[in-house]
Amino acid sequence: MNSESRERAGRFVQLHQQGCFLLPNAWDVGSARILESAGFPAVATTSAGVAFSLGRPDHDFFSEQAPEDRVDRETMLRRVREIADEVTVPLSADLEDGYGEAPETVATTISMALAAGAAGGNIEDFTGDRKGPLYDPALAADRIRAARAAVDAGGEPFVLVGRTDVLLVGGTLDECIRRANAYLAAGADCAFVPGAADATTIGTLVRELDGPLNVVMGLTGGTLSLDDLRELGVRRVTVGGSIARAMYRHLLSAARELADRGTFSYADDQIPQSDLNHLFQPRP
Template identity: 45%
Template sequence: MTTPSEKRARFRKLHEAGCFVIPNPWDVGSARMLQALGFPALASTSSGFAWSTGRLDNEVPLADMLAHLAVLAAATDLPLNADFENGYADAPEAVAANVRLALDAGVAGLSIEDMSHDGGKPLYETALAVERVKAARAAVDAEGSGAVLVARAEGLLIGQMDLRQTLDRLVLLAEAGADCLYAPGLRTAEDVAAAVGAVAPKPLNVLMWTKGLTVAELADLGVRRISVGGALARVAWAGFLGAAREIAIEGRFDRLGEAATGAELNALLRP
């Protein structure tokens, strides 16, 4: 099994040039299948994991998430980036402490978002958002782990910022020490190109959760990495719910004919 330090070194290398897709498994089985399909790295999905345990997104406590990250990090030989939400804390020093716990779980990188989950003020003020990334940076550096720190600006996604405001915040988060920048909600080639240019020479992560730009098109725009968040989990649940509803409502089993075969699944999981 590849060591955490080897995974982190490989993960940093992936961010230096080219473009790669980092899909988001939610359990050991999905992680191992994605490895079998040839992806170079994985990223956890807080929403996908929450749904798989019968909880709503953003309702998984820190201890449970750390345990999940440790299991997922050990499940494959691939580097794992943790969807670490808002660092499970508001204060910078508490974020730093939790980042250290995530590193202890064996992740190769982690993402810290600027969304507070406070209904009245869903985004942290700019100064606090910057201090939180600085604290996370200091924690990563103090550990000497070489883990990749990703800073997320959520304003565009939740309708609290326009593109210009989002790019301005990304620049500040890059200056605060983030290795990679991430703004969910970029939809057009023009928006993506603007974000790539704003954070250069640091790499940009683009979230794809529906139809749109292709991997080749994103690579041509200068995107370094592409993730899908909880989309793969939602695709899996869509198949499950479609078949289950057909049985419950129509008394039919037609959709079961669309299932993956046991042989196919076993082949992907076989060492």
């Protein structure tokens, strides 16, 4: 990691020390540059958005998606590097489950993310197996512990996030709290609990967790604002693949208008070519 990347990663660590910030999710260099231009202090990747941009499904239950259809680790980390090389703000990487069950595999994934220029990354406990959708709690904590060891061995600033998908697979809030605290104890700098979208649940998590909380908005059309989440004590807010899905919704609408009606009203709301040319000027 060069001095510029190290400085960015240090800023990312500091963002997690106090307050509340919004970390929007990009899927390619263009989307990351647009989010950066809006003034966000950092950007994250979305595995869903990256997968969709490659014409692939996002990581899901294997009964609905064959494991071989999943975007592989090398492809995902290549996209992380592409984005990290083209933005001037810190980049956090969505690393799914670390691309393998074994703690050693997770550690390698973290080392690869560091080498790609990421300033942080998530490791989740979702397995993709409907019979056992979450990794065993002890193994899940060992996976975070291995990730922490890889970060420490790298010697660079990096925000390690332990994500639990308990709420997404129908588990209880108590189990969610136990797992999130176990991941924090194992070395995660921040806990990520997708599926927590109402004030009561989020307030309970903030009180019961032994570290900062990341929640994801934009998945269910929740009414909580960033100010609401700040008041509740949330440290970090992401939006997952919601921006990418909104973009693809516009693309699908344009395609249907062209195919079904042969009209072009979709173009009335486009960004002028000159604006995009200016935005995407190569950096000196």
